[in-house]
Amino acid sequence: MSADIRSKIEQLSKELNEYNYQYYVLANSLISDYDFDHKLKELEALEAQYPEYKDPNSPTQKVGGDITQKFNTVKHKWPMMSLGNTYNExxxxxxxxxxxxxxGDQVQYVCELKFDGLSISLTYEHGKLSKAVTRGDGTQGDEVTNNVRTIRSIPHQLKPGNYPETFEIRGEIFMHxxxxxxxxxxREDNGEQTYANPRNFASGTIKLQDSAEVAKRPLDCFLYFLYADNRNRLFDNHWESLEAVKSWGFHVSEHSKLCQNIDEVLAFIHHWDEARHKLSYEIDGIVIKVNDYAQQEELGFTAKSPRWAISYKFKAERVETILKSISYQVGRTGAVTPVANLQPVQLAGTTVKRASLHNANEIARLDLHEGDTVFVEKGGEIIPKIISANVEKRPANAVAIAYPTHCPECGxxxxxxxxxxxxxxxxEDGCKPQIVGKLQHFIxxxxxxxxGLGDETIVALYNQGLVEKISDLYSLASKTDQLAGLERFGQKSIDNMLNGIEASKQKPFEKLLFALGxxxxxxxxxxKLAQYFKNIDALAAASISEIEAVPDIGLRIAESIHFYLIEPAHQEEINRLKAAGLQFEVEEKEVILAGDGLAGKTFLISGVFAEYSREELTALIESHGGKMLSGISAKLNFLVAGDKMGPSKLAKAEKLQVPIISEAQLLTMINA
Structure with a gap:
């Protein structure tokens, strides 16, 4: 089972990363948004069920796409996170x-239409639009200010009002x-490539280099979320901010609703599941947000999503088609994943040619036979996926599909x-997809x-016998004659690649440890492992129980790292990489503290505070030697409590007899 799961995760990750690159970087749509979203959902579900097989370069760890080289890259002051989504009530x-x-039970929700477009962040200074940045990878995006200025529904200058001196407002650019x-x-009449849907057209337009061309294409934009320093002092909740930004002159959807409970939320969803077809623009679901800002802060975030919001996506349809064959793909870890090749069929506005089968158990469960007529569905957890076979249409004497006993790549x-x-x-060392996959992961x-090194170059280098393991990359500088013989690989490309390989020797230990795969x-x-053990030798010498003692490291992870590092072949490879000059040790940096009054003490912050933001309090604690924890446990020395702290945290702290202090008491401790 594990091999199929691993292979499926790798296959989906590679597909989605390529779609991301084509769409976000090249503004070229190879797949509809609906198909992409459901593939991503399938990957998220597999990674949630089997976290040990998560591809380190998984697109589920990225909010959006990569950063294009065509625009200035701008770091978001507030990360542009994605939302978790669901398809069932x-x-x-x-x-x-x-x-x-x-x-607690006193919670309101704001329901908003989920626009099918391109996320954008607009910065206003003194009421004037100063910057427009795409989502990018969630941390930084492309500055497309000139292009956004062509959108008539986005104000360049606000009327006089009580808005902050500087603020950001988030929204969605779309096309009717x-x-x-x-x-x-x-475009079709002119012999140009057409777009699959309005969202892709809008995205491709906003990435054009010529803003005059952008102005020819009618784009629109709904704004729906405000960010500002000390925002909580301006508004208590999201609904108030929406009403305010309307008065400032922003285009806000009239179809949002303040709901008092989950039943009202469900009623709103039911209405728009039908009414959405009457809109002049596409929506693919409903976004549900906790209204109160203090409650939002209390709920916090995961690595990529807020815990106070979720999107409900409308369900898709099911169609019938012919199963032509099943192919088997081998991933970086050796997992073999079956994929159904289908007679092309239209499903939810796109042409479906392939479907997920996951593993041998799934093939057996579906009782698939050669030439079967199958039902394919697009839904939240799987997209696309074979739901069942239509046994009544099964050809006479059809042969049941048997899972292969040998690797389709190496035998x-x-x-x-x-x-x-x-x-x-x-x-592991003789199967091409595994070898190439590990090299591609490393770079x-x-x-x-x-x-200067990409996936295709890795394949070319492997095919020519120039690389078979990671350490071979660091001997390429001595093989320039052979490199020059590679097709479409000029001297400039060779120099760029060798310079990139040389520069990688300075990457920190934590990056290298991750890259080993x-x-x-x-x-x-x-x-976490790099920070705890400081170098590869200490990590290699550690027992399973010693590795498991690291915070957030479980037994399965501890066993994996231990058995990897005691393998002689891996030790030999690490020694070669050491000899090449790679960093297998953490570079200790001198930390200058403002004071040491909190040294040896651990803290957790919860609630809303009068004098400082939670981020400022965190920085203050750490600058005086204190350590922040992520949750309440017996290791916690102090819970710093502000207004509107969640009842569950309070109860747990009291149960564990953790001292609860105020903002003022914390400052007294620091001053003392």
């Missing part, structure tokens, strides 16, 4: 339950259906561990980020 009720468990049809028809007999559904190829942006070791875990 029970999960919405579960979300409501989680919210009320933390903040009628404009999309007209412009797409013009090695497949292994299936007891209790797992995934088959995998154990030929990735979040890993070693080797400039050790199973279960993602970006965050690699950082």
């Amino acid at each position: 029970q999960e919405l009720k579960d979300f409501d339950g989680r919210v009320r468990k933390v903040i 259906k009628s404009a999309f049809l007209r412009l797409n028809q013009e 090695t007999e497949l292994v299936r561990q007891e209790g797992e559904a995934v088959h995998y190829c154990p030929n 990735g942006r979040k890993m070693m980020d080797i400039q 050790i199973r279960h070791i993602g970006e965050t875990i690699a950082k």
Whole structure:
């Protein structure tokens, strides 16, 4: 089972990363937004169920796409996070339950239409539009101010009002259906590539280099979320801010609603599931936000999503088509994933040619036969996926599909561990997809980020016998004659690649540890291990129990890192990388503290404060030697409590007899 799961995760990650690159960087749509979103949902579901197999370069860890080189890159003051989403009402009720468990039963929700467009962040200074930035990767995006100025519904200068001196407002740029049809028809008449849907057309337009061309394409924009320093002093809740920004002159949807409970939320969803077809623009669901700002702060965030908001996506349709064949893909970890090849069929506005089958168990459960007529569905958890076979249409004497016993790439007999559904190829050092996949992982942006080296180049280098393992990359400088013989690989490309490889030697230990591709070791875990053990030798010498003692490290992760590092072949590879000059040790930096009055003490902050923001209090505590914890436990020395602190945290702190102090008491401790 595990091999199939791992392979499926890798396959989806690679597909979605390519779609992200094509769409966000090249403004080229290879897949509809609906298809992309459901593929991402499928990947999220697999990673949630099998976190140990999460691809480190997974698109679920990114909010949007990469940063294009065509525009100035701007860092977001407030990260542009994505929303968790669901397709069924029970999960919405579960979300409501989680919210009320933390903040109590006195909760209001704001329901908004989920516009199908391009997210944008607008900065206003003294009432004047100063900057427009795309979502990008959530941390930083492309500055497209000149293009955004062409959108008539976005004000360049606000009328006099009581707005903050500087603020950001978030929204969605979109194209109305009628404009999309007209412009797409013009492109078709001119022999130009058409766009799959209005969202892709809007996104491609906003990424054009010529703002005069952008102005020819009628875009619109709804604004829906305000950010400002000390925003809580201006408004108590999101609904008040929406009413205010309307009065400032912003285009805000008239279809939002303030709901008093989850039943009103569900009623709003039911209405728009039908009424959405009457709108002049596309929506693909409803966004539900906790209204009160203090409650939002109390609920907080996950790594990529706010816990105080969720999106409900409308369900898709089901169609019938022919199963032509099943192909098997081998991933970086050796997992073998089956994929159904279908007779092309229209589904939810797109042409579906392939569908997920996950593993051998799924094929057996569906009882698939060659040439079957199958039902394919697009829904929240899977997209697209075969739901069942139409047995009544099964050809006479149809042969049941048998899962392969040997690797489709290298012919090695497949292994299936007891209790797992995934088959995998154990030929780690001789199976091309595994070797190439590990190399491609190593050079990735979040890993070693080797400039001048891409996935296609890795394949070419492998095919020519120039690289078979990671350490081979660092001997390429001695093979310039062979490199020059590669097709479409000129001297400039070679120089860029070699410079990128040389520069990667300075990447910090945590990046290198992540890049090695050790199973279960993602970006965050690699950082924790590097900070705790400081160098690879100390980590390699640690026992499983010693590794498990690191905060947030479980037994499965500890076993994975331990057994990887005691493997002689891996030790030899690490030694080669050491000899090449890579950083296997944390570079200790001198930390200058403002004071040490909080040294040795741990803190957690909860609630809203009068003098400082939570971020400012965190910085203050750490600058005086204190350490922040992420949750209430026996290790916590002090809970710093502000107004509107959640009842669950208060109860847990009291149960564990954790001292609860105020903002003023914290400042007294620091001054003392």
